[in-house]
Amino acid sequence: MFDPLEKMEEKEIARRLKRLRGLWKEECPECQGVFIFSRINIYYFTGTWGNGLLFIPFEGEPILMCRRGLQRAKLESPLKNIVPFKSYGQVEGILRDFGQSLPKVIGVEKTGISWALADSLQKRVVQRDFVAIDQLIARTRALKTEWEIRKMDLAGQRHNQALYQLLPQKIRPGMNEREIAIKVWEIFFGLGHHGMMRMQNFGEEIFLGHVAAGDSANYPSVFNGPVGLRGQHPAISHMGYAGKTWQENEPLVVDVGFCLEGYQTDKTQVYFSENWKPASKVVDAHKFCVEVQAFLAENLKPGAVPSELYEQVFAMAEKSRFGDGFMALGENKVKFVGHGIGLAIDEYPVIAKGFDEPLEENMVLALEPKIGLPGIGMVGVENTFLVTANGGRCLTGQEYNPVLV
Structure with missing residues (x-):
C-alpha cells in the first residue's frame, strides 16, 4: 500500500558488506558471524532504521531480526531475510531457518548495546565467545x-x-x-x-x-x-x-x-x-x-x-x-x-x-x-x-x- 521514501540499492549494501568483510578477514579471522545492535549501524548495512538485531555471516545473506517495525523494514530495505523476533533466545533457531549456524566466535558491536541487553544476550546465546568489532565497523563507515x-x-x-x-x-x-x-x-x-x-x-x-x-x-x-x-x-x-x-x-x-x-x-x-x-x-x-x-x-x-x-x-x-x-x-x-x-x-x-x-x-x-x-x-x-x-x-x-x- 505504500511506497518507500527511499530504498537503498542492493549494490550499495553489497559494497559496504564487501569492505566490512575485507577488514574482518584481516583483523578478526576467527569470527564467522557478526551481531549489530545499534540503529545507526543497522541502517548503514540495511537501509532501514531497524529496531532489533542484524546478523551478518562471513558468507551469505545478512538476516535482520526486528522487534518492531517489520513492515517498514521490508518496505525500505532490499535485504531478502527480514523476520520478526522477541528474544535473543530465538536467534539460533532463526539462523537455522535460513541455513546458517550460530558461530562459536561472534563479532559484536559492543558500543551498540547496553550492559543489561548484553547480559540478556549472554544468558540466551550460550557457550559462545564474543569479540568486539566496533573498530572494524568504524573503519568500514569511514x-x-x-x-x-x-x-x-x-x-x-x-x-x-x-x-x-x-x-x-x-x-x-x-x-x-x-x-x-x-x-x-x-x-x-x-x-x-x-x-x-x-x-x-x-x-x-x-x-x-x-x-x-x-x-x-x-x-x-x-x-x-x-x-x-x-x-x-x-x-x-x-x-x-x-x-x-x-x-x-x-x-x-x-x-x-x-x-x-x-x-x-x-x-x-x-x-x-x-x-x-x-x-x-x-x-x-x-x-x-x-x-x-x-x-x-x-x-x-x-x-x-x-x-x-x-x-x-x-x-x-x-x-x-x-x-x-x-x-x-x-x-x-x-x-x-x-x-x-x-x-x-x-x-x-x-x-x-x-x-x-x-x-x-x-x-x-x-x-x-x-x-x-x-x-x-x-x-x-x-x-x-x-x-x-x-x-x-x-x-x-x-x-x-x-x-x-
Whole structure:
C-alpha cells in the first residue's frame, strides 16, 4: 500500500558488506558471524532504521531480526531475510531457518548495546565467545561510497548557503544567543535540514550545535569539542543562552551541523560586527586558524597519517603566539584538530594521537582549528572535507574569513 521514501540499492549494501568483510578477514579471522545492535549501524548495512538485531555471516545473506517495525523494514530495505523476533533466545533457531549456524566466535558491536541487553544476550546465546568489532565497523563507515558523498555534497552546499549567505541577513549585535540559534534553525529547516544531529560516542549528544557570543565560547564545557558555551540550562547545555547578548566588540561563533537524508556536515562560522575594529591579535589568531586548515586540507590525501598531521599542527601552534589557546583554553582544550563525519558527527578517523592508520580516498573529515582568546571569546574555522588524491575538497564552502554583520 505504500511506497518507500527511499530504498537503498542492493549494490550499495553489497559494497559496504564487501569492505566490512575485507577488514574482518584481516583483523578478526576467527569470527564467522557478526551481531549489530545499534540503529545507526543497522541502517548503514540495511537501509532501514531497524529496531532489533542484524546478523551478518562471513558468507551469505545478512538476516535482520526486528522487534518492531517489520513492515517498514521490508518496505525500505532490499535485504531478502527480514523476520520478526522477541528474544535473543530465538536467534539460533532463526539462523537455522535460513541455513546458517550460530558461530562459536561472534563479532559484536559492543558500543551498540547496553550492559543489561548484553547480559540478556549472554544468558540466551550460550557457550559462545564474543569479540568486539566496533573498530572494524568504524573503519568500514569511514570510507564513503559515491552514494554517501552525493548526499554530503548537497548537505555541505546548503550548510554554506545557510551560514555564509543567509544567516548574516537575519542576525545583529544586541540579539541574545538563543534568538540567534532560533534564526539558524529557521534557515536550516527552510533548506531541508532534517532536525536531527547524531553522535555515537557514549554519553555525547547534540542539538543543533553551539552558538556562543564572546566569552561564552570559553565557558567551562563538558562537550568534547573546543567551543564552550553556556547553553540553555545546566540540563540542556546546547544551542545558546537567552541571558547572553552578542555585543558589538566581541566575536560570535556559530558551530552547527547540517543533516540531510541522515548524513551530516560540520561547519563553524565566525561573525564580527561591522562596527568593531578587532585588535590585531584577534585578526591574526583567526588568520592562523585559516592557515592551519589550509595545511591540513592540502595534506588530506591517501596515505597521510592522522597522528602525524596532528603533531605537525600542534608544532605549528607552539611556534606561534597562540599555543595556549589553540583548540581552546584551559580545561576546555581538546586533543584533536579534526574528526570523521557522516551518519554521525563523531566518526572515524580522528586527527589526533594514536590514529596511525593512513587516510584513504573518499574518507570525509571535519577540520576545526580554533583559538580561545581570554576575555574575548573564540575565533577559527571548521569545514568538512573529502579526501582526494589532490588533497581535501571542501564540501562546505570556500570562504573562511569572519562575516561582517
